[in-house]
Amino acid sequence: MKDLFFEELDDEIGKLIEEGAKAGVMPEGLTQAGILLFLSLRLIYGSFRKGMIDEKAGRREKERAVSEYRKNRLSERCYAGEAKRRARMGALMAEARKAADCPRCMRFVQAIDGK
Numbered sequence: 690m691k692d693l694f695f696e697e698l699d700d701e702i703g704k705l706i707e708e709g710a711k712a713g714v715m716p717e718g719l720t721q722a723g724i725l726l727f728l729s730l731r732l733i734y735g736s737f738r739k740g741m742i743d744e745k746a747g748r749r750e751k752e753r754a755v756s757e758y759r760k761n762r763l764s765e766r767c768y769a770g771e772a773k774r775r776a777r778m779g780a781l782m783a784e785a786r787k788a789a790d791c792p793r794c795m796r797f798v799q800a801i802d803g804k
Contacts, residue, residue: 698762702726702755710734722761729754 705723708716709730719727730751737747782801788794 698759701762702758705758706730706751706755720762720765722758722765725761726754726758 701723704716705719705727709727712731712735715724715727733742733747733750733754736742737744742750778801782798785791785794785798
């Protein structure tokens, strides 16, 4: 069973490859990784059209750019998940601090916060 994230990622890559090949205007709403892939693809396709690189080199560079895009998007996903987790933890810590009369709550806060 394929992860929905990776199916969506393949769709994003396909669209970015099409746009980069056309050397069109950068699509709105791209993540940092998407911007980097789009610009890389536009440069690769442009270099190929101008005869600066051959098809084999272009294919190799495109594969590397797409590979890096996948890593960067996964890093973005992990970062977003970690940010949500930390926000939830912050809310729990604020609640525990409010319960200052609860010794267990205060030990919990001290153990996590180090304060």
